[in-house]
Amino acid sequence: MSRASVSQFDESLHLTNVWLKDITDQLGWTDRRAAYSALRAALHALRDRLTVEEGAHLSAQLPLILKGVFYDGWKPSRCGGNIRSVREFLAPVTAIFGADPEKDEDAIARAVFATLRKHVSAGEFDHVLHALPEPLRPLFEPA
Known part of the structure; x- marks a missing residue:
């Protein structure tokens, strides 16, 4: 494996840790595993x-x-589904944190999507936002 390939993994690990820190900071968490799950x-x-x-x-x-x-x-085959409600959309988040009253799935989604907004191009984020049905868009708006 070339040195450049290894540095790509190192850079990716660094950027992933930046994303996890952004999420923990926004949610006031210290648990990086929970941030990864979110x-x-x-x-x-x-x-x-x-x-x-x-x-x-x-x-x-x-x-x-x-x-x-x-x-x-x-x-x-599941892509582009007919998910229209926020509850249905957040089912994967609820499946992970639903039993924990300290974890609010709306806040979790907002933190993750704020991090996404921060780290992808504005144009790509706008494409994602406009691909979603109106009821889901507030989860992607800045706080």
């Missing part, structure tokens, strides 16, 4: 709502490690 669940909720093409465009701007997270367990 990031993973929210990315999966978004991935499954986007079309295959929209998901590919978004994933192209993610750090290498997060691309793997984004596509982990992916079933293309």
